[in-house]
Amino acid sequence: MGKFEVLQDAKSEYRFRLKAGNGQTILASEGYTARSGCMNGIESVRTNSQDDNRFERKKSSNGKHYFNLKASNGQIIGTSEMYESATGMENGIESVKTNAPKATTEEV
Template identity: 50%
Template sequence: MAGRYVLSQSGDQYHFVLKASNGEPILSSERYATKANALGGITSVRNNSPIDARYEKRTAANGQFYFVLKASNGEPIGTSETYTSSAGRDAGIASVKAHGPDATLTDNT
């Protein structure tokens, strides 16, 4: 099973999650006011996910690790789940790089 983007709607807002081939979420988007903007966010993940420089590795206040994928303009596209180790975070980045460009779309709107 390949990775997939799951597009959802909550009220008048849209959101997507990139899931790995095992079904686990690896990247979550911000909320968008329109479906077209959410689809544009997916396109941005497809384009930017293969590029190492687009990933910002971070440590949360509780000591857990996560990353943010950014567009070429520096704006965040998506944020990862948190991980208990930096190695887990790095594996999450590798998973986004592997699945992001070619993941299918499941539209639940």
């Protein structure tokens, strides 16, 4: 089963990472000034990850594939790692859809 890890970075901003059952990070957030904002971000991932239209599929300048998960207002909630192929990216999206709804949350 997947899990959300909540951490505080060197700038004292709160971030979360969604990890799959195998421990691989499949989605990471931007920084939040308050822990409550980070927790709201996690809830937004749980909700928005169930709508395929919320996934913005992208290709970087170096040819690698990645995706952003967006809220209904268009704001980016989280960004994936870089994938070598579009198929790998689609597998990452499916993993977010599968893991996010029931993922546990822990502080690291």
